[in-house]
Amino acid sequence: MKAIAERRLSMSVIGPVLGLIALLVAGTLMNPNFLGWDNITNVLARSAFIGIIAVGMTFVITAGGLDLSVGSMAAFIAGLMILMMNTALPALGVGIPVVLLGMATALIAGLAAGLLNGLLITRLGIEPFIVTLGSMGIYRSLVTWLADGGTLSLDFTLRSFYQPVYYGGIMGISWPIIVFALVVVVGEVVMRSTAFGRHCAAIGSNDQVARYSSVRVGHVRLMTYAALGVLVGVATIMYVPRLGSASSATGVLWELEAIAAVIIGGTVLKGGFGRVWGTVIGVLILSLIGNLLNLTDFVSPYLNGAIQGAIIVLAVVLQRESKAAG
Amino acid sequence: MKAIAERRLSMSVIGPVLGLIALLVAGTLMNPNFLGWDNITNVLARSAFIGIIAVGMTFVITAGGLDLSVGSMAAFIAGLMILMMNTALPALGVGIPVVLLGMATALIAGLAAGLLNGLLITRLGIEPFIVTLGSMGIYRSLVTWLADGGTLSLDFTLRSFYQPVYYGGIMGISWPIIVFALVVVVGEVVMRSTAFGRHCAAIGSNDQVARYSSVRVGHVRLMTYAALGVLVGVATIMYVPRLGSASSATGVLWELEAIAAVIIGGTVLKGGFGRVWGTVIGVLILSLIGNLLNLTDFVSPYLNGAIQGAIIVLAVVLQRESKAAG
Amino acid sequence: MGVVVSQAALELRQVSRSFGPIEVLHDVDIALRPGRVHALIGENGAGKSTTMKILAGYQPPSSGDVLLDGQVAHLRTIAEAESHGISMIHQEFNLAEQLTVEQNIFLGRELKRGMFLDKATMRNKTRELLGRLDCPVSPDAVVSGLSNSDKQMVEIAKALLRDTRVLIMDEPTAVLTRSETAVLLRQVRALREAGTAILFTSHKLDEVCEIADDLTIMRDGRVVWSGAAADMDEHGMATTMVGREMSDLFPAKLGEKGDMALEIRNLNVPGYASDISLSLRQGEILGIAGLIGSGRTETFEGLCGLRPATGDIRIFGQKVRIDQPWQAQALGMCYLTEDRKTRGLLLEKGMRENLTLQTLERFVERGRIHRKGEEAALDKAIADFDIRGHRESLIKNLSGGNQQKLLFAKTLLAEPRIVIIDEPTRGIDIGTKQQMYEFIRQLARAGQAIVVISSEMQEVIGLADRVIVMRQGRIMGELQDEEASEDAIVRLAMGVGGNTPAREMTQ
Amino acid sequence: QDDTKVIGVSIPAATHGWAGGMNYFAQEAVERLEEVYPQLDFVLATASDPSKQVNDIEDMVATRDIDALVVLPFESEPLTGPVQNVKQSGAWVTVVDRGLSVDGIEDLYVAGDNPGFGRVSGEFMAQALPDGGKIVVLRGIPTSIDNERVEGFQQAIEGSGIEVLGMEHGNWNRDDAFTVMQDFLSKYPQIDAVWASDDDMAVGVLGAIDAAGRDDVKFVLGGAGMKEMIKRVMDNDSMIPADVTYPPSMIATAIEVTAVGLVSNAPVSGDFIIGSVLVTPENAEDFYFPDSPF
């Protein structure tokens, strides 16, 4: 009995890893440049946005919640940040202060947006799906409105100054990768080795029990949304120097991608169990699929979505199948 | 005890209805045409697609499932149907046989697609979120591919022949409204007074208990997805005659709208409790919001989404607030 | 023990409690004194759990006072009650299923070193606590995989962790065997020595006699008797509780065996049981005894298609194949689960929906469920099984015993020809128990074939015509009615060679 | 093998009619040119949002070593930096339709004229309603393109006495346009004409007008040159008196010119602006391509 449980666990651990390895092998076979430093760095750096957000999403989902608004929130925060920096530019001049101002804006806006979602969910007791569907619409509209239907662009000189935050790094490793790694490590530690992580799982598993054990259920839930908001802010700080602009097309469907990554990684959608490292694997699987499809052109680009969809399902089948077999 | 339960129930019943009435009143005040026959018929007829799908979604969600693929599925089925009808046209000629062929195609394709989702979910035990996220990508790609990136259009003469299915009707009530009403009535009866509806709620509430009570859990779940597939087919049968075309832009975000309608109507996202009439109110609330925003112009159209989002949240707050108070 | 008049640590005075318009407690007085075990007994639905919840701060009283050390206290939150050293073990499990044992025990009061969890210490502490309870589960085991008795031990460990002045235990022994009960009672004695005030409920009156210093008996939400436990014997308790004279608990084993109903050859349930062969005739009651974890539940779940199993099964002479539970039911065989809360009943639904869930097809007329028929079935079930509680209430608001009765009614509504009853009287009061035994015997007389799995040896012996004893997933032996004694069962259950003074016999 | 040259083509995905047509022409050009020039290899990637497009371009550089890039930017701003990086890696850059926000990056620029598109439409409107009139406008997906077109249109109708009753976003989508038009019809008892600004939206608008049975709407002006609409212009359909081109085939032109430049070592650089032309029954035949999917 116990042996079975352990074996089962270890297969559900190996599952997503196997999926990832399969993708890596397929990629290398298709194109020798695939495992090249450039490509790997590109893929990791661009996974960072979704990745950072997905780490926060792992906590929200583990605690039995959901957040559909993250993509729009990212777009809105990016827009706000750009507006703020452009406005302050004449006064502050191109330099570190204005960039710091932008970063502070992103973090504060993220925190506020997360708290807002969280308060509506915990205080008014509305389904997270509805609250965040609503705020998704609201943020998406607001960014369109801020940009007057077009695109908000960061001042060009400022952009060149700020760009190293995406493209630069230390020892050849770019900042987004470093920040992503940091967020993952902190996330993993928090999930595993702090009371907060445990409380999230307990609440997702059975909030009544958690309440009876004097866990501050509302507070913990609120914190998961707030943390997610801040992480969306962090992701935006990396995103803005990359593209230097925000529009209504920014961050579209990021929420679905983040949730998918979380679930591919083995976190349970109904809550109660989550793992941050799994989410990382989920994120990598998703971005590698996109990358792989660009490596070759053996199918009509119209069918990319189909292949992507099939691989997502397969990655999870692999995981569950081996679980059932184990 | 009883009084509490009843009062609570009655408030949660009144909640969405109140929301709907508030919208109707607001609309009438803002534009006298709002309650006109034409406008109401328009709104009802165009709600029919989402509405028919949302009725099916109510069962899926009540039984603890989810389906993200319905929008893409509708697009794919519409594409298939148009292709089929165009191909058969030279042989069959414009007439009822070719339309019937198209309808049969839609129903069979819907059933097949629903069964496919359902089998992957019940037999392989994969999260519905993942399966239907995958099939969403697949169907969306397939329709783009069928249409060669463009739009599949029904042969013009055939379209004129088929058009009455959307625009025509009996006694001034157009077919989509009639079919929608029928689906709702049947859905309500099935949910409330058949073993199937009861079993859906039992499975969504606790599938272990259902299994130990000799309910055919896998079978019932599968049926909910199959029924949803067929209803997507029905919706498509009404959709195609409207504009006679299908493209990759068809049915985008219908899934979110359908799920939102279900939840606004009071069905619980985690399963165990569902009501079809609530879903209808949810659908109406959603389409009336859009209608109202088009009929009035007191805000920038960029902000339509924001208002829509805010009203969705408000409609549910109203419902929950009064519940908490009751 | 003489009457020690010490200051009550926790006390209820004139407490009433209503849910909506219905008052379920009327002017209850009860006082828990340090260093004494207070037993609270009463029929199902008498209000024991409600009283306990009020004492522990889970629910406020509608009127009356809660006194802490003689002072009126308003325990607004559980945390507040906890800070006064009050802790409670619930009748229903109160564990997060997806978390591990250690995570559950320390939930809400994790030990930290700096910002991080001190897992090593928590794990050791868990091991130590479980060791005190003779419970061998690993601190890292996930709770959802534990047996009921282990879950109960985890609950107890969780309560022991808190430094308690007042410990309230709601039917902690309902899912325990005698040996486990003995371990628990040992802990209770130790706490009593240390000066803890203890409130304890059980439907097993022998335990009450053994441990209680003070006794309160409730009926229909009122205290009907209160005093020193020594003033009351088992018979008196039963009579006062039920409000009528109690006769023999078990019905006479009359009845004739009919045709062969069920034959099992070499049933294997991978991981749990192997080589199970047995047979059962109509009109017969077969008892299955064994220690907890001996694989009895799994064997019969395997038989009924609830888990993967292989073997040769014949029902009324027909060879059958059962892969799904509904197939078993179609063949006239039903299994009544031991786990009413997670497998037996839908807690968020009402009595009617639960009662008919298993047999809905029968209430369908022209495709639609016939509501009147359902109501009639509910009327009958309420009458037959004496289910108390409001008709419209959700299952989760019923008292534990009444839930069990409803589960019983639900399974029997399917009118199975073969019925397997797992732990039939868990949490049922003594008066109702008698009724249920009578009922089971009547079913047998009516020609049904019945299997009773029970951890209460008295029950197996008193009820069954024949007893099979299991150990580690195998049948160790079969005892005919006259051979079936506690001693014989224990020998088999512990392994044939061992004629050691079994721990099961500690009482 | 060594002299095989790789051309990367990065375009937005087919999420609306015009983009669908553009996708078709891009694929058709790639297939055709791969046969004609065996020494050329093409990589075609479609993106659903700007950041995916940047990913695609990065991948082309990192894993496919492209020698030339033909890009139709999803949006100008976000693509400017990444395309600049491609240019710095030494590859040839052709930009189609949407200019980058920094001048001088691209070697070749092939584009339509969005303000011109609006202007031509506006001029037609002014000329078709000489005594002024009440019109409604359906806008596309909120983007700079849409803004430029609408501005061009508004400038052109200034002072012509035309009153714009309302503008809503139909997102270049038939269904959305249908819904918006139905509501416009409920809201305004008198509408003289509709600027649908896109042929897909025109389809939806016509559907709504038909269904409402309203005869106050004299005509609908679409845009982009969808074959069904051109056909109706050709057939003197009074509801569709004209159309304004914005050919999705410009992507094919761009790919072809780039390919030819790459193989012939006689690169063609410069700006090619494909102006929007008013299609009327007189010249409609020149714009009618029955085999195109768009």
Ligand SMILES: Nc1ncnc2c1ncn2[C@@H]1O[C@H](COP(=O)(O)OP(=O)(O)OP(=O)(O)O)[C@@H](O)[C@H]1O
């Ligand atoms: N939350 C609630 N809402 C409504 N009624 C309730 C609620 N909780 C308890 N009751 C009712 O109060 C009565 C007393 O229940 P309680 O659980 O205290 O009984 P008990 O003595 O513990 O019985 P058992 O021996 O079966 O556990 C029951 O009739 C029950 O239905």
Ligand SMILES: Nc1ncnc2c1ncn2[C@@H]1O[C@H](COP(=O)(O)OP(=O)(O)OP(=O)(O)O)[C@@H](O)[C@H]1O
């Ligand atoms: N050999 C074993 N090793 C470890 N755990 C076991 C073993 N056998 C049983 N268990 C645990 O006990 C559970 C089964 O306990 P359960 O109490 O249902 O068994 P049972 O024999 O039917 O006992 P009872 O019916 O007396 O409760 C299993 O889910 C498992 O967690």
Ligand SMILES: [Mg+2]
């Ligand atoms: Mg109780």
Ligand SMILES: [Mg+2]
């Ligand atoms: Mg058991």
